[in-house]
Amino acid sequence: MRIIFIGFGVVGQSLARIFQKKKKTLTQLYGIDPQTVAVVDSKGAAIDSKGLDLDEILKMKDSNKSVSEHREVGNPQKTGIDVIREMDAEVMFETTPTNILDSSKGIINIESALKAGINVVTTNKGPLARAMPSLMEMAAYNEVELRFSGTVGGGTPFLKLAKQCLQGDRIITLKGILNGTTNYILTQMADEQISMEKALTDAQQLGYAESDPTNDLDGIDAAVKVVILANWIMNRSVSIDNVEIEGIRQVSQKDIKEAKKAREVIKLLGSVDEELSVKPQRISEKDALNVKNTLNAVSFTTEHSGTITLTGKGAGGVETASAALRDLIDIKNNLSIK
């Protein structure tokens, strides 16, 4: 199976490491023998139609080099689009960083691959925030797969659980904590009685929040995940413009203390009901969604099986890579059936 990596940061590298470490398992259990024919990072590409030596490529990244500096197969002139157009491959991993305001580059990468008949696994939420319905249509039209398990919940299989473990039943509504940074901040504000500013600074120092925390605090990141859940699981056809969004900036210590008196907690919840929304809400301390710190959790209310809640780490390079690997295995299985 010939593979192209577009973007080769923590997630891409983690996936490449899993390929190397789990070679035997992948072949024996799943019939997958990944051959990486191109890796593109922000400075260029390394290309070899016979298959790159991933150990070597990973070592270059460890020494902070671009893959394009490779003596034999490096090429600083080649962009992702060039590679997609020129190389034969079965699967492209789009693992460039999410940029929600400007997702055009990711969209072009994904569209180009789909049109070229290449299956796509993306961990980049940006393109899905704006263009998910059209990208899904394009995949269907070109008879290839577009998968994105790693975009919601890191390695926690929210999308897969809902899509594959509840056949014969029907999910009526879903709601959940879809952003670890804000959950950490709200948890710390409640447990340590500190201000939002202090909790944010702590989160930044621990690497849980970015230096510009806008997407997290204003609910944008959670809203993108609501869009993905709604389209993929509930068969809607929506973009981020359809989500009513309120972040956590207005949540005060006073609000949190009032909730506590009623044995409740304030959480930033995304929900897919008749309306799509992201907003701070009070839930019972006993609610299964009352998970702490950076954990994510989603409750699915079903017709026959009651309410089912899945909880886990919502982020992480290896975790997100493991979700992308699951997508690859799904694609392999679908290819085999065809």
Added chain:
Amino acid sequence: MRIIFIGFGVVGQSLARIFQKKKKTLTQLYGIDPQTVAVVDSKGAAIDSKGLDLDEILKMKDSNKSVSEHREVGNPQKTGIDVIREMDAEVMFETTPTNILDSSKGIINIESALKAGINVVTTNKGPLARAMPSLMEMAAYNEVELRFSGTVGGGTPFLKLAKQCLQGDRIITLKGILNGTTNYILTQMADEQISMEKALTDAQQLGYAESDPTNDLDGIDAAVKVVILANWIMNRSVSIDNVEIEGIRQVSQKDIKEAKKAREVIKLLGSVDEELSVKPQRISEKDALNVKNTLNAVSFTTEHSGTITLTGKGAGGVETASAALRDLIDIKNNLSIK
């Protein structure tokens, strides 16, 4: 798809109701057109190779009649074994009540069906407690499926999540709350500061505990689920004799209060690690496994995706029936591939 019901209590009837209510969905989405050719309850059978009128059969049960009293197709002489031997069918649902001490009847039903080339879906834990490895072997040998999603967690898809949503990853250990009755009792003892006797009486009045609560209180029910999880998910080959079992009878208010001081709670946890065990354990109040009342929850610790916890109702007729339906859909999909 021709179907036999052995046992037709709450779970069997719920499933039959779903068949009637969801006829269209089952055909259109899953290509399943269930034709029930036999229903066996404790007093005999109703048999029609052209397909029984399930509405009529359900009405008889509503009026507390045995299906064997049916004017045209009822037969009080026929047992489950007779039906399995005489009828052509693709799937048998074994939904007789679980009897862990004497599971021989359930085992004979399942073995007979497997040997006759009939796929089996069971919601009866008894046979799996004692004979799961040999039953699984027998299914494989006869090239049919043996499925049992409803035996662990009612409608909450613990088995399916672990088996189908984590490909490419590896579950290293798992532990969880696998018995709703004892979780209800421990929750009430902690929250309401009442004695175990009082909590048990409450549970019995609410229908959460049986009049003989031995299997729940002594950890037997949880241990059977540990066996099922270990065999199915972790590829062990074990029976209930391999589980170290300690129930909750020794848990006192003093223990619970001591735990509370340390911000911990006492839960009856089943775990599959190097050893298999069921015993009361202290966990942090913040642990994702700290779910209340009759809820069940299982945490899976994986190699790459961190710890993932699934929570939901652990019992219920409709819920368990919905799990059995999922098994049916899986079997249908496997048949189609063959």
